[in-house]
Every structure is written in C-alpha cells, then in structure tokens.
Amino acid sequence: MERGDLLIQNAVVVSSKNCTPADILIREGKVLALLAPDSGAEADQVVDAQGKYVMPxxxxxxxxxxxxxxxxxxxxxxxxxxxxxxxxxxxxxxxxxxxxxxxxxxxxxxxxxxxxxxxxxxxxxxxxxxxxxxxxxxxxxxxxxxxxxxxxxxxxxxxxxxxxxxxxxxxxxxxxxxxxxxxxxxxxxxxxxxxxxxxxxxxxxxxxxxxxxxxxxxxxxxxxxxxxxxxxxxxxxxxxxxxxxxxxxxxxxxxxxxxxxxxxxxxxxxxxxxxxxxxxxxxxxxxxxxxxxxxxxxxxxxxxxxxxxxxxxxxxxxxxxxxxxxxxxxxxxxxxxxxxxxxxxxxxxxxxxxxxxxxxxxxxxxxxxYGLYPRKGHLNPGADADLVIVDLQREKQVRNEDIVSKCGWSPFNGRVLKGVPEKVFVRGTLVAEDGRFVGKPGYGRFVRRIRSCLK
Missing domain, CATH: 3.20.20.140 (Metal-dependent hydrolases)
Incomplete structure (x- = not known):
C-alpha cells in the first residue's frame, strides 16, 4: 500500500452520479487513490470524516x-x-x-x-x-x-x-x-x-x-x-x-x-x-x-x-x-x-x-x-485534492458579524441554513475550518485552461 501525505478516512465521496464510501489518499496535493473504507492506508496526516460527505x-x-x-x-x-x-x-x-x-x-x-x-x-x-x-x-x-x-x-x-x-x-x-x-x-x-x-x-x-x-x-x-x-x-x-x-x-x-x-x-x-x-x-x-x-x-x-x-x-x-x-x-x-x-x-x-x-x-x-477539468471539479485519482467535508445535517445561522468578505454583510443575515462546509482543502492543504480561514495568502495559483468542453 502506497503512503500519502494526507488520508481522509471514512468519507462518503460525492460525484454527480454517486455517493460512495471511501478513504481518500492524497500525495503532493493530488488525489492518489480512492480506497475502500478501513483500507489500512498510511499517511503523514489523517483526517477522520466520520461518515460525512466529502465533495470536490x-x-x-x-x-x-x-x-x-x-x-x-x-x-x-x-x-x-x-x-x-x-x-x-x-x-x-x-x-x-x-x-x-x-x-x-x-x-x-x-x-x-x-x-x-x-x-x-x-x-x-x-x-x-x-x-x-x-x-x-x-x-x-x-x-x-x-x-x-x-x-x-x-x-x-x-x-x-x-x-x-x-x-x-x-x-x-x-x-x-x-x-x-x-x-x-x-x-x-x-x-x-x-x-x-x-x-x-x-x-x-x-x-x-x-x-x-x-x-x-x-x-x-x-x-x-x-x-x-x-x-x-x-x-x-x-x-x-x-x-x-x-x-x-x-x-x-x-x-x-x-x-x-x-x-x-x-x-x-x-x-x-x-x-x-x-x-x-x-x-x-x-x-x-x-x-x-x-x-x-x-x-x-x-x-x-x-x-x-x-x-x-x-x-x-x-x-x-x-x-x-x-x-x-x-x-x-x-x-x-x-x-x-x-x-x-x-x-x-x-x-x-x-x-x-x-x-x-x-x-x-x-x-x-471553463476548461479546468480534469484538474478541477472531481475527486478521481489525478485531480487536484480540492475538497470539502460537509455536514449536511448541521444547521448554522448566517450572521453579518461572521462574514469574511470585506463588505461585512450578507442579504441572508439571520437565515438558518442546513448543510455546513466544515473543512476545506486546496491541493491537499487545509485552508478553512468551520467558517474560519486558516490558510495563507499567496498559496492560491493561477490555473491555466486545459480545454473547454462539456461532454
């Protein structure tokens, strides 16, 4: 079994067609493999998704x-x-x-x-x-x-x-x-x-x-x-x-x-x-x-x-x-x-x-x-390890005081929404956790178009 930089355990991986229980093995910022749950894979960092949805x-x-x-x-x-x-x-x-x-x-x-x-x-x-x-x-x-x-x-x-x-x-x-x-x-x-x-x-x-x-x-x-x-x-x-x-x-x-x-x-x-x-x-x-x-x-x-x-x-x-x-x-x-x-x-x-x-x-x-596939948009092997761990049953209120955007307000202020992005990764690096930004400015990179076609 290959070793990765990051292992997302106990995930339910979401695509446009399926929701599939899997472990996600990530190496050097890319999805290395989707493995059966409890695969025994090892990694430098392990995150337990606890059966939550993991989407691109x-x-x-x-x-x-x-x-x-x-x-x-x-x-x-x-x-x-x-x-x-x-x-x-x-x-x-x-x-x-x-x-x-x-x-x-x-x-x-x-x-x-x-x-x-x-x-x-x-x-x-x-x-x-x-x-x-x-x-x-x-x-x-x-x-x-x-x-x-x-x-x-x-x-x-x-x-x-x-x-x-x-x-x-x-x-x-x-x-x-x-x-x-x-x-x-x-x-x-x-x-x-x-x-x-x-x-x-x-x-x-x-x-x-x-x-x-x-x-x-x-x-x-x-x-x-x-x-x-x-x-x-x-x-x-x-x-x-x-x-x-x-x-x-x-x-x-x-x-x-x-x-x-x-x-x-x-x-x-x-x-x-x-x-x-x-x-x-x-x-x-x-x-x-x-x-x-x-x-x-x-x-x-x-x-x-x-x-x-x-x-x-x-x-x-x-x-x-x-x-x-x-x-x-x-x-x-x-x-x-x-x-x-x-x-x-x-x-x-x-x-x-x-x-x-x-x-x-x-x-x-x-x-x-927009020509960014297959680098972006999915979690199959070879894609950038951009992913979101989602608790679809959790409710959280939108509040102006929590807004990160410079404007500091939302038209949805006060509204309670069900479904929370709890952890967000860009190329295998954690950039946000439970509404808090934890990444670094300058980490993001310009992505060139590969091709443009929806087939």
Whole structure:
C-alpha cells in the first residue's frame, strides 16, 4: 500500500452520479487513490470524516473581486478567504478591474499580481467590448477560461448590441473559446428607467420593474440566435426565469453549446425579499416571484441549470445605505462566495434537490465548461485534492458579524441554513475550518485552461 501525505478516512465521496464510501489518499496535493473504507492506508496526516460527505471543492465561474482598482469593495485576499470558508476552492475572476482586462498586457500583469494575494486557486476571464475583437486571441492563448460581455450598459461597461455580438462571437468561435454573457436588453431597461423616474418612483419594487423580466427575456432570445449563427460556446449568465431555462435546454438539444448559469440568490430570494431588504437585495437581473422560484428549483433538479455561479459583487455598507431612502442610489450587486454552497446544500438537505446535483453544477460542470477539468471539479485519482467535508445535517445561522468578505454583510443575515462546509482543502492543504480561514495568502495559483468542453 502506497503512503500519502494526507488520508481522509471514512468519507462518503460525492460525484454527480454517486455517493460512495471511501478513504481518500492524497500525495503532493493530488488525489492518489480512492480506497475502500478501513483500507489500512498510511499517511503523514489523517483526517477522520466520520461518515460525512466529502465533495470536490467548488469552481465558481462568476466572481467580481475588483482587485486591482476597487479594493474598498473587495481585495483578492479577502475575497478568496471568503471563498475558502464557503467551500469554493477555485474562483474565476472578471475583467472589470483597473486596468480592465481587454488585452493581453493587463491580463499578464493581473496574473502576476494575484498570484501574490490569492488564498485559493483562480482562473481569469478577459473582457469583450465593441472595439477589442483583435485582442481576444492573444488573451485566449494565455490560458484564460473565457470572455465576459454584457448586452446592456452596466457597471461602466458598454452594451454589446447585435452587430458587436456577431463580430466578437464569430471570433471566439474561431478560437474555440467560451463567452459568459449578461443578458438584459439595454433599450428596454432605458425605457423602464425613464418611465419610473418620471413618475417619481424611488420605492424598492421599482428595481424589479426597471430591470424587468422582459428585458432579460428579449436579450436572451437575441444571444441564443447569435450563438446559433456563430456556433460560439455560450453561457447565459445568472438566468432568473424558468421559461429561459427551457429555451436554453431546447437549443442545447439541437446540438448547440449554449448553457445556463444561475445563482443561489434566485433560488433563495423572492420579490417579497426585495420589498423588505431594498438595497441589500439589489442585484440584476432581479429575483423572481415565489411561484417562479419553486419552478426554478424543479428545473434545477431536472438538470436544466448547467452551472451555479455566485456573481459575487460586494459593495461596502456605506455605498448601499443611501438606497434605503431612494433605491436608485444603491449600486447593483451582492456578496455571494461565502453563502453560495451553503444555500444550495440547504436546498439539498430540505429535499428540493440532491447533493449530487449540487456537485454537478458547482464543481464538475463549471470545471468542464471553463476548461479546468480534469484538474478541477472531481475527486478521481489525478485531480487536484480540492475538497470539502460537509455536514449536511448541521444547521448554522448566517450572521453579518461572521462574514469574511470585506463588505461585512450578507442579504441572508439571520437565515438558518442546513448543510455546513466544515473543512476545506486546496491541493491537499487545509485552508478553512468551520467558517474560519486558516490558510495563507499567496498559496492560491493561477490555473491555466486545459480545454473547454462539456461532454
């Protein structure tokens, strides 16, 4: 019997298909073997999982850590510390930093910079703008996981109207790349804003009417059509409507690589929460009704959601507070990396889905779609030993005072969730334990894309 650096005993190893009792033998940061329980294997360090679930570390394909440039909101160290305590062992960060990553020079600078600060492993996205199509190939060749773009003017990013989409997605398809795209129709959002402001609306519900379901619906139709025409691998970001999940599935069944990302807040917040929490639950596209939320859970469990991303987009309290009097005065975005896994595990613990589906959408599929598989996303031999020991029966309250993210608050403050990530390992090293970060900044490393394909 080979000896390992670390042995996780008495685990129930979770994949998208099975929950299998096993011991996990780890050597030099990688899974060496999955062994029968009580195998007699030896290691320098032994952790007894006591029959709890052990799942792969989550791959979060949608985070805004805002470093460098906006570190009053988050920096990469605090953001990846928060990811670690939440069971996310690989984050994929967006291009919206200073300088923004629209060309290869800022990309390489950002990689070097973040390698000194990250607490978990990370991938990066490049940005697509109306005028940078010539820059995409050089960024792709440096191993990024894909590109991000928007169909609307948001966060200082220019809207990609249909001509720009055709041009850029044709190029990304030529490269074999992947686009993650925020879908809200800019014209409809502008019209809604003008109408609401003219009526003097400042109430919380006006957010729901401004970033309307029609705006999301129309933009998704356009993006599906362009993705089909260009054969570009496309992930529709933060899908909030069950009807859109059905349409994305239909496109996929026709043979197109068009996938749906959703976020835990769509499964756990409703319009009624927006009316109570106001700026603390202000994000876009906004949440849905309780009836639509129940449908989302059913479709998630049926496999219509490909990936779950946190869309971690924190703001300090002082930037959100003005929205309590006038909802327009608060920015769009909420923190998410600390609570994403817990929220989805809570759904599994309460019978809305299974832990296998959670692993599929938060570990396996994002690793495959963003080209990090087979290094990430599973616990078979050869994979990085990124893993989370989960007590699915334990309940724990979300409290603002426990939040590790620099913003120091959560829209789920006070909520009791069932399912706790108790120990989190990155490449065989313990980085978080029971909500406390115990790793070291700079341990995380940039992970180059291997390939991008969900087969």
């Amino acid at each position: 570390g989550c791959v979060d394909g949608h985070t805004h850590m805002m470093d460098p440039g906006f570190t009053e909101r988050e920096d990469f160290t605090t953001g990846t510390m928060a990811a670690a305590v939440g069971g996310i062992t690989t984050v994929v960060d967006h291009h919206r930093t200073t300088p923004a990553v629209y060309s290869v020079g800022p990309l390489l600078e950002k990689i070097d910079y973040l390698n000194q600060k990250s607490c978990v492993d990370f991938g990066l996205k490049g940005g697509i703008s109306p005028d940078n199509v010539e820059e995409l190939e050089a960024m792709w060749n440096e191993g990024i996981t894909g590109f991000k773009t928007f169909t609307c003017n948001l966060h200082g990013v220019k809207a990609m109207h249909s001509a720009f989409l055709m041009r850029s997605m044709t190029e990304v398809a030529r490269l074999g790349g992947t686009v993650l795209i925020h879908c809200e129709d800019d014209g409809i959002c502008q019209y809604n804003e003008e109408t609401l402001r003219a009526a003097g609306r400042t109430d919380y519900h006006s957010q729901y009417e401004w970033r309307s379901k029609l705006a999301e619906y129309v933009a998704v139709q356009t993006v599906i059509s362009v993705a089909k025409a260009t054969r570009c691998r496309t992930v529709i970001a933060h899908v909030s409507q069950p009807e859109l999940l059905e349409q994305i599935r239909a496109a996929r069944e026709e043979g197109y690589e068009i996938y749906a990302e959703s976020c835990p807040h769509y499964f756990n917040l409703t319009v009624e929460d927006l009316e109570q929490l106001g700026p603390w639950a202000k994000f876009t596209p906004p949440m849905n009704t309780a009836e639509k939320q129940a449908q989302l859970w059913k479709l998630f469990d049926l496999g219509l959601v490909t990936t779950i991303g946190s869309d971690h987009c924190p703001y300090p309290k002082e930037q959100k507070e003005p929205g309590e009097k006038n909802i327009w005065d608060a920015p769009n975005g909420i923190p998410g990396v600390e609570t994403s896994l817990r929220l989805m595990l809570d759904g599994a613990a309460k019978g809305k889905t299974t832990i296998n589906r959670v692993v599929e959408c938060m570990c396996e599929n994002p690793a495959k779609v």
